[in-house]
Amino acid sequence: MSVRGGFIALVGRPNVGKSTLLNALIGSRLSIVTPKPHTTRQRILGVLHLEDGSQLAFVDTPGLHERRGRPLNRLMNDAARQAMFDADVVLVLVDASRLGDEDDTVLEAAFDSGRPVVIGVNKTDRVRPRDALLPVLAALGERWPRAAAIVPLSARRRDNLERLVDALLPMVPEGPPLFPPDMITDRDLAYRVAEQVREKLMVQLRDELPYGVAVTVERLARDEQGRWQVAAAIWVEQARHKGMVIGRGGQLLKTVGTQARQGLVELLGGPVHLELWVQERRDWSRDQRALRELGYSGEG
Ligand SMILES: Nc1nc2c(ncn2[C@@H]2O[C@H](COP(=O)(O)OP(=O)(O)OP(=O)(O)O)[C@@H](O)[C@H]2O)c(=O)[nH]1
Ligand SMILES: [Mg+2]
Incomplete structure (x- = not known):
């Protein structure tokens, strides 16, 4: 099997669980997490090393938002948009229990980037009864037929993360390793x-x-x-x-x-x-x- 490596931009509106997902995928508390929106202010890389030597480099980003004005907010939005353009795949995370217009804005921006888009439907542990998830997934599929995959998951419980990785891996290019084997982040x-x-x-x-x-x-x-x-x-x-x-x-x-x-x-x-x-x-x-x-x- 061929070895692959590439960048995956992790984007979404504030508070959907992007940083929790990064940490769950890498198995280390790389990116800070709080119950409040606008926690992440700058992008941070987390490298997932797979057994065959393939590498998925996830880029956690600040939540994309409409709140304008302060230059800090603009910097945060710019960091998320730039990460999409620099990526091989854009992973848009949404909250299964709270879908809304703000998610549409992010998804439109993701498709505008021209990169393949995967939708991660997070916080499935919050959806009760469990069957209520099916119409949510169906509606997303209908609204965004261009999505390369739609993967329900729970970052907090680490549910379905293998399926997410399996969906992403074929979407990044074949090639030599991008990072040394012991490198998991770019932040000091x-x-x-x-x-x-x-x-x-x-x-x-x-x-x-x-x-x-x-x-x-x-x-x-x-x-x-x-x-x-x-x-x-x-x-x-x-x-x-x-x-x-x-x-x-x-x-x-x-x-x-x-x-x-x-x-x-x-x-x-x-x-x-x-x-x-x-x-x-x-x-x-x-x-x-x-x-x-x-x-x-x-x-x-
Ligand atoms: N129930 C549940 N809560 C989750 C899950 N993933 C994340 N959370 C919670 O959602 C809140 C926000 O998580 P973060 O990972 O900081 O969200 P974020 O998208 O990085 O937020 P920003 O950096 O502000 O854009 C925290 O309280 C997390 O514990 C999940 O799968 N299930
Ligand atoms: Mg965050």
Whole structure:
């Protein structure tokens, strides 16, 4: 059998489970996941190595959305659109329990890219009774006859992922390996550390605040005892947001620190000392220069 390799853009409206699916496919918590929409801000690669040496490189992207205005939102949409153009196959993920107009917008954009499109129908575990899934799949098939495949699945339960991989593999080109055998992502440790902290912040913060925080890693090193020394800055858009991140008596930041440290012990594979502080960078999500300096460069 021939060895294959290619890129699969994982796109969909916010919150459908793209990052959960990436992590489930690769078997590692590469991309952060929260119950809130707009969690992923930049693309991240996850390489699936198959037994015969074939490689499927999945590109998780920010949820495509209509929310315009802030340059950060534009960067997020651009990252998702660019990933489609760079891919061999576009995998559009939808939520089986909540299909809507926003999915149509994403599917239209996916077909416009000219790439073959596979529709992944996620969160099937939420559909009750189970038979109720059949009309959903039939309606999708009727509305999008150009889809190369429609695969029901549950990323959370890892249901039907083999069938998804079986559908995608023949759609990528034959050829020599694209990545070294031990490479599973293109993002470095500092990026993943910052994202780990942002994940816990997003979960803890209320209202609009989760969308106005950024995290940068200022120190990431191992001391002589083999303990990781991590220091990270949390950036807010307004001075008054500082207190909201810190919380009454420092409680919120403390909770974030405890949870992030636990995540980092798993990620870094050893004891971690974590230091966090909060700084203001006024209106950073609307400011091109600030976006660049906080790591949100044009290449998304
Ligand atoms: N019940 C159920 N929940 C799921 C499934 N997959 C993901 N979720 C949940 O859906 C929520 C959003 O998941 P994410 O993976 O962050 O979604 P996303 O599409 O990456 O979201 P954005 O990055 O914001 O665009 C989380 O609470 C997940 O646990 C699934 O198969 N079943
Ligand atoms: Mg995501």
